[in-house]
Structures are given as C-alpha cells and as structure tokens.
Amino acid sequence: MKTGNYIKYYFGSSYCHVDAVHAASPQADRFTDEIAAGIMAKTGCAGIIGTVSRTIADLNRPPGQGNDEAVWEYRAVISQFLHNMGLLAPDGRSLTRPYLHVGIHGMKDQPHGPFSIEVGTIYGKTCSVRVKKWFGELLKAKVREVLPGTKVIFDKHWVGNQSLASHRWGEGRSYPGYGKNYNAFQVEIARTLRENYRQEMIDILAAVVADFNVTFARR
Known part of the structure; x- marks a missing residue:
C-alpha cells in the first residue's frame, strides 16, 4: 500500500475502487477502514483510506476551506x-x-435503526439508472442472505455530498469529471453493523464488487 500526505492507497485489478475517507480520528467513521481493507483483500480491487481527520481536511467535500x-x-x-x-x-x-x-x-444507529444501510446517490446524480438498479437489487439480495432483517435505504437522509457527483459530471474547468460511465455510491453503515458485523459487511460488499466486474465486463 502506498502512502501520500493525506491518504494511503492500493492499486487493484478490477474496474472498481472502494474508499474510507473518514477513517482518521477525531470524528472518524470507526471501522470503515477495516471494512474497506477487507473488501480490497477479498476482491483485489483498488482502494483509498483517509489518514487525515475531516476536522482538518474533509476529502468528501469539494476543494476549499483548507482542504484543497x-x-x-x-x-x-x-x-x-x-x-x-x-x-x-x-x-x-x-x-x-x-x-x-x-x-x-459510518452513520449512527439513528435514524434508521442499528441494522440499517443507507446508500446515497444524490437522487441518481452519481450513477446511471441501470447501475443503480443493479446495485440496489444485488445489495438487498446479499443482505437478505447474510444479515436478514437489515434495512437498505436509498437517498433518504444521507444522500451524498456533491463532491461524489463531481467525479461523474465534473466541477467547472478545474475538474471536468469522467462522464456517464463513472458510477459512485456512498454507503452509510450503522454503528452496530460496523462494530459487531464487520466481516458480514465485508462479505456483502465484496460480493457486489465482484459481480460488477462480471455483469458489466463487456459494456
């Protein structure tokens, strides 16, 4: 794994990367680094883990206010x-x-309860309709298999920051984005799931990552 000034990262072999940009204390999304690293190890995908606290430089925001x-x-x-x-x-x-x-x-056990996952796409701005449908159906199916009773919610409370859509559609001349083939999802995992069911979350999300490379291999 390579180390930068604000992140550490790993180059993978699949058409996907996972990241945990709020992994550093204080105000860390606890255990998200372990979940991201577990997905990377299981699938061989690339990954980024934040090593700077959001209180100093928030990677999940557009550049400005000291995080450039x-x-x-x-x-x-x-x-x-x-x-x-x-x-x-x-x-x-x-x-x-x-x-x-x-x-x-990581989100608290509220507002959706201790067994909940909320996926943010800024109401579809961060991904295609087709990939969002695939992601939602497969994620829910894997959750039913591994953690039955866990709720999967889309775009209700944590819909995602505009910076996530910037990778797809750009942010002015300084960051043009990568276009309609870039599909991003902000996966908020309740504290109870992160703390007590990390391996299950790794297994669920690794299955989604692995399937993406099969389902969209020739598209």
Whole structure:
C-alpha cells in the first residue's frame, strides 16, 4: 500500500475502487477502514483510506476551506487508478466502460435503526439508472442472505455530498469529471453493523464488487 500526505492507497485489478475517507480520528467513521481493507483483500480491487481527520481536511467535500491539497491528492489517485486500468479514452478524461466507486461511511444507529444501510446517490446524480438498479437489487439480495432483517435505504437522509457527483459530471474547468460511465455510491453503515458485523459487511460488499466486474465486463 502506498502512502501520500493525506491518504494511503492500493492499486487493484478490477474496474472498481472502494474508499474510507473518514477513517482518521477525531470524528472518524470507526471501522470503515477495516471494512474497506477487507473488501480490497477479498476482491483485489483498488482502494483509498483517509489518514487525515475531516476536522482538518474533509476529502468528501469539494476543494476549499483548507482542504484543497488533500482533495486534489485524493482525486489524483483516482485518476491514477483509471489510467493504470486502461479505462481512459483518448481524450484522457472520459471512460471507455463502466466503473464502480464504493465509498464506505459510518452513520449512527439513528435514524434508521442499528441494522440499517443507507446508500446515497444524490437522487441518481452519481450513477446511471441501470447501475443503480443493479446495485440496489444485488445489495438487498446479499443482505437478505447474510444479515436478514437489515434495512437498505436509498437517498433518504444521507444522500451524498456533491463532491461524489463531481467525479461523474465534473466541477467547472478545474475538474471536468469522467462522464456517464463513472458510477459512485456512498454507503452509510450503522454503528452496530460496523462494530459487531464487520466481516458480514465485508462479505456483502465484496460480493457486489465482484459481480460488477462480471455483469458489466463487456459494456
């Protein structure tokens, strides 16, 4: 695993990366780094783990208010992932095939209860309709198998920050984004699940990552 000033990261072999950008204390989303690392180990996908606290530089926000250097380091590593996997079109920005970005975050046991997962897509702005449908159906199916009784909610309370959509649609001239083939999901996991069911969460999300590379292999 390589280490930057604000993140540590691993280059993978699948068309996906996972990240845990709020893994550092204080105000850490506890155990998200372990879940992300577990998915990476199980699937071989790339990954990023934040090593700076959100109180100093929040990687899950657009650049500004003191986080510029950290956000650009984070975005540069995503660009390296895409380049190394040969996914960039000749224009150097748009993607030649679907790509999956799964952000692992932590929420309290409220408002949805201790056995709950909320997925944020900013109401569909961060992903295609087709990939969102696939992601939701498969995630719910895997949850029923591994942790029956756990609720999966989309875009209700934690819908995702605009910075997540920037990877797809851009953010002005400084960050044009990668286009419609970039699909990102902010996965908020309740504290009880993160604390007591980490391996189950790793197994569920690793199955989703692995299936993406099969389902969208030729698209």
